[in-house]
Amino acid sequence: MTSSEPSLxxxxxxxxRMILSASGWRAVFAHDGDxxxxxxxxxxxxxxxxxxxxxxxxxxxxKGSRVVVGSDTRPTGxxxxxxxLAALTSHQVEVEYTGVAASPEIMAxxxxxxxxxxxxxxxxxxxxxxxxxFKMGGADGGVLAGRTIGPMIERFREFAADGEAVxxxxxxxxxxxxxxxxxxxxxxxTTKEAATSEYETHANxxxxxxxxxxxxxxxxxxxxxxxxxxxxxxxxxxxARAASLDVCYLESLGCGVSSIGAVPxxxxxxxxxxxxxxxxxxxxxxxxxxxxxxxxxGYTPDNDGDRGxxxxxxxxxxxxxxxxxxxxxxxxxxxxxxxxxxxxxxxxTAVVVNGPTSLRTDRIASAFGVRLERTEVGExxxxxxxxxxxxxxxxxxxxxxxxxxxxxxxxxxxRDPLQxxxxxxxxxxxxxxxxxxxxxxxxxxxxxxxQSQTRLEWLLESLPAFCTTSTSxxxxxxxxHTRDHAALKSRVEANIKxxxxxxxxxxxxxxxxxxxxxxxYEGTRVRPGRGNRTGNERGGWKLRFIDALGVxxxxxxxxxxxxxxxxxxxxxxxxxxxxxxxxxxxWLREEVGKADATGS
Numbered sequence: 001m002t003s004s005e006p007s008l009x010x011x012x013x014x015x016x017r018m019i020l021s022a023s024g025w026r027a028v029f030a031h032d033g034d035x036x037x038x039x040x041x042x043x044x045x046x047x048x049x050x051x052x053x054x055x056x057x058x059x060x061x062x063k064g065s066r067v068v069v070g071s072d073t074r075p076t077g078x079x080x081x082x083x084x085l086a087a088l089t090s091h092q093v094e095v096e097y098t099g100v101a102a103s104p105e106i107m108a109x110x111x112x113x114x115x116x117x118x119x120x121x122x123x124x125x126x127x128x129x130x131x132x133x134f135k136m137g138g139a140d141g142g143v144l145a146g147r148t149i150g151p152m153i154e155r156f157r158e159f160a161a162d163g164e165a166v167x168x169x170x171x172x173x174x175x176x177x178x179x180x181x182x183x184x185x186x187x188x189x190t191t192k193e194a195a196t197s198e199y200e201t202h203a204n205x206x207x208x209x210x211x212x213x214x215x216x217x218x219x220x221x222x223x224x225x226x227x228x229x230x231x232x233x234x235x236x237x238x239x240a241r242a243a244s245l246d247v248c249y250l251e252s253l254g255c256g257v258s259s260i261g262a263v264p265x266x267x268x269x270x271x272x273x274x275x276x277x278x279x280x281x282x283x284x285x286x287x288x289x290x291x292x293x294x295x296x297x298g299y300t301p302d303n304d305g306d307r308g309x310x311x312x313x314x315x316x317x318x319x320x321x322x323x324x325x326x327x328x329x330x331x332x333x334x335x336x337x338x339x340x341x342x343x344x345x346x347x348x349t350a351v352v353v354n355g356p357t358s359l360r361t362d363r364i365a366s367a368f369g370v371r372l373e374r375t376e377v378g379e380x381x382x383x384x385x386x387x388x389x390x391x392x393x394x395x396x397x398x399x400x401x402x403x404x405x406x407x408x409x410x411x412x413x414x415r416d417p418l419q420x421x422x423x424x425x426x427x428x429x430x431x432x433x434x435x436x437x438x439x440x441x442x443x444x445x446x447x448x449x450x451q452s453q454t455r456l457e458w459l460l461e462s463l464p465a466f467c468t469t470s471t472s473x474x475x476x477x478x479x480x481h482t483r484d485h486a487a488l489k490s491r492v493e494a495n496i497k498x499x500x501x502x503x504x505x506x507x508x509x510x511x512x513x514x515x516x517x518x519x520x521y522e523g524t525r526v527r528p529g530r531g532n533r534t535g536n537e538r539g540g541w542k543l544r545f546i547d548a549l550g551v552x553x554x555x556x557x558x559x560x561x562x563x564x565x566x567x568x569x570x571x572x573x574x575x576x577x578x579x580x581x582x583x584x585x586x587w588l589r590e591e592v593g594k595a596d597a598t599g600s
Contacts, residue, residue: 001173006045008163014045015160019133020153022146022380022523025053026124026133029076037130040075047083050134051169052159054087054120056152057136060144061118063092068113068191069184070098070106071122072240072304073265076132080122082181083173084134088120089180090172097184098192100264102240102305103135104416108202109195111141111413123240126272126302142413145384146523196245203249206412207422209334209397211341221430226254228429232421233288233298233311234259235281238267241305246418255425256295258288273300273309273405275472278320281311289313296428296456301417306379307406308417310424312456321460323405324358324468326420329459330407331361333423334398335368336437336444340430345369348394352386354378355521355540356557356570357402363464367444376521376539377401377559383413385524403471403570428455467581469570477566478558478589480596485560486537488567491595492558493518493530496543503587504545506580513548554580556588567592 018027029046030037042050061067069084071077081097088095096116098106103121110119118138124131136152137143144152159165177185184191208218232255236242243264247257260280261268270277278300285298298318299308311320321329331351339345349370353361354377365372373389375381379401386396386408400407406415407423430436432449441462442449450458469476482488500516507514520527521540527533540559546552554573561568569592571585 001044001047001170005170006043006048008161008166010045011048011160011166014043014049015157018049020156021378022143022149022384023378024123024125024133024135024143025153025156026127026131028130029080029132030130035128035130038075039130040079042076042079047079047173048166048169049160050080050083051087051173052165053134053156054084055091055159055165055169056156057118057120058088058091058093059155060136060148060152061093064094065117066094066096066115067118067120068096068098068106068110068116068195069120069122070101070195072103072124073100073238073242073267074124074129074132074303075265076130077122080132082177084120084122085181085184086172086177087169089178095180095184096191097188098195099188100240100243101192101195102244102301104306104412104414104418105195105199105240105244107137107141107414108199108412110137110139111411112198112202113194121304123304125304126307128271129267129303137413140413142383142387143380145387146380149380200245200249202412203416203418203422206409206416206419209337209341209409211338211343213340213342217337217341217435221426222253224429224431225425229254229256229294230425230429231256231258231288231292231295233257233281233285233295235284235298235300236261237269237271237277237280237300237303238263238265239271239301239303239305240264241301241308241417244305249418250421256292258284258295260284267303271303273302273307274323274470278309278311282318282320285311285313285318289318297424299417299421305417306415307404308420309405310420312460314457315454322468322470324360324402324466325460325463326405327353327357327400327402327407328360328364328463329427330400330409330420330423331364331398332441332459332463333427333437334407334409335364335370336440337423337426338397339368339440340435340437343395350389350394350396352382352389352396352399354382354401354403355519355542355559356572358466358468358572359552359555359574360464360466360468361402362552374521374526375524377403379408379415381524383408386410388524427459465575466572467576467578468572469581469585471568471570475585475589476570477568478592478596480560480565480567480592482596483565486533488560488592488595489533489537489541490531491598492541492591495594495598496591499587499591503584506583507545507554510575510577510580511547511553514545514553517544517546518542519544554584556584558588558592
C-alpha cells in the first residue's frame with residue numbers, strides 16, 4: 001500500500017463498482033481503471049477490500065481452519081494474493097499458497113486433501129485482463145452456495161463501511177509479512193506440485209465415473225486412446241492452464257498434442273473463448289491437421305482454466321463449435337458413458353442446466369429417459385441445484401451452462417476443459433461395439449452410425465436440430481438506459497400483449513397450436529408466471545412456446561447484465577428454422593428497446 005490510506009468514501013466507491021454474487025466477487029482492480037490494463041498495480045482501496053473479503057471468509061471458515069489460496073495469471077493476482085494471505089493469517093486461519101493454478105486444480109486439491117477446509121481463488125474468469133476478483137469455496141471443492149454467500153456479501157458491505165474494520169485491514173496490509181505468510185510463500189512450489197498431483201487423480205476418478213463396469217470400461221477407453229493416438233491442439237493464451245497438467249496428462253493417455261500460448265501470463269488475445277477468442281486455436285488445428293490427419297479437435301480455455309470451448313477438424317475444414325454444441329456433445333457422451341458402465345438410467349437421474357441452455361439438451365435427456373432441471377445463470381446455481389437433487393436421491397452425472405460451453409462432471413464441482421476433452425474422446429475413439437458410447441447414442445436416437453462419415457461429422461449431425469442465438473453475436477445484447485431490471489421486465493410483460501399474437505402465429509404455422517408461459521429464474525429455482533419474482537428481480541426471464549402436446553418448441557430469454565447497461569437476449573427454435581429464429585430475436589430486441597424507452 002502507499003503511505004496515504006484510502007478513505008471510507010473511496011472504499012465505498014470501489015465497492016459499488018464490484019459485482020457480488022455466488023459465482024464470484026469481481027471488478028476492475030488495475031490501478032488505472034482500464035479493464036484492458038496489463039498493470040500489476042492495484043489501488044489501495046481494492047487492496048483493503050481484498051483484505052475485508054478475506055476477513056469475511058475467515059469468519060465463515062473459522063479459526064484454525066486451513067485454506068488454500070491461488071490465482072489465475074492476471075497481472076494483479078500476486079498483489080491481491082499478498083493481501084489475502086495477510087488477512088487470513090491475521091484471523092488465525094492457516095494458509096497454503098499454490099501461486100498460479102487452474103481453478104479446477106485448486107478446487108480438486110481442496111476436495112481431496114482432508115487437511116484443507118476451503119479455498120480462496122483470485123480470478124475474474126473470462127472477463128478482460130484488468131478485472132480481478134474472488135471465488136470462495138469449501139472442503140467439497142465447490143463454490144459456496146448462494147444461501148451462504150448472500151449473508152457474506154452483506155457482512156462484506158458492513159465491513160467496508162465500518163471505520164474500525166477498515167483500520168484493522170489497513171494495519172494488516174501495512175505491517176511486515178508474518179512468518180505464516182512467509183512460510184506459505186516459501187512452500188509455494190511444493191503446494192503447487194501437490195495440487196497438480198491431486199488434480200490428476202481427481203481427473204481420472206471423474207472420467208471413470210460410477211457403475212459396476214466403470215473400471216473395465218475406463219481401461220478399455222485408455223487402451224483405445226493409445227491405439228488411436230488422437231491429436232489435440234491447445235491454445236493456452238497464457239492462462240492458468242498453461243501452468244497445469246494438460247499437456248503431460250494428455251500425452252500420458254496417448255494423445256498427440258500441439259500447443260501455443262503456453263507461457264503463463266503472456267495473454268495474446270481476448271480472454272473469453274468465443275468468436276475471435278477461438279481464431280488462434282482454429283489456425284493451430286488447421287495446421288496440425290494438415291501435417292497429421294489424426295488431429296481431431298482443439299480447445300482454448302479462459303484465464304482461470306475452468307472453461308474451454310472446442311474447435312473441431314472436419315474434412316471440409318476446421319470450425320469452432322458453438323458453446324451450446326460443446327455442451328450438448330458432452331451430455332451425449334456422459335449419459336452414454338453411464339449406460340456403458342452399467343448404470344441403470346431408469347433410476348432417478350437428471351441433467352442440470354441454466355435457463356438459456358438450448359432445448360436440444362432437453363431432447364438429449366429425453367432420449368435417455370432422464371429429467372432436465374434448470375436454474376438461474378451462474379455456475380454456482382447449477383452446482384448447488386445438482387447438490388440439492390443428489391440429497392434427494394437423484395443421480396446427477398453431468399451439469400453446466402450450455403450457453404457458455406464446457407461441462408461439469410460429477411464428482412467435479414466446476415467446469416473443466418480436461419473433462420470436456422475426455423467426454424469428446426469417449427465418443428470419438430472408444431471401439432465401435434455395442435457398449436461404446438457412440439453406438440449407445442445411435443440406438444437411443446434410432447439412427448445407425450453412417451460409416452461414410454467421420455465420427456465427428458455424424459455426431460454433429462445427430463444432435464437434435466435447433467437454431468440458437470450465439471452468445472458472441474452482436475445481436476445477443478440490447479443496450480439500455482434503465483438499470484431498473486424489475487421495471488423493465490414488468491413493462492415487457494405488459495407490452496407484449498399486443499405484439500405477441502404475431503409471434504404465436506409464426507410459430508403455429510410451423511408447430512401447430514402454440515401457447516406461451518413465462519418463467520423467471522432465481523438461484524436454483526424456477527418461478528413460473530408473470531411478475532412472479534422476488535428481491536431485486538435481476539434473474540433470467542423466459543417466454544416459453546409450447547405445443548398442443550405440451551412439448552416446448554422454442555423460447556425467448558433475456559437477462560440484465562450485472563456489469564454493463566445491457567440486456568442479454570437469446571432465442572432457441574427447434575429445427576432448421578433460421579428465419580423464424582431471426583424473426584423472434586428481432587421481436588424480442590424491439591420489445592426490450594421499447595420497454596427501455598418507455599421508462600427512460
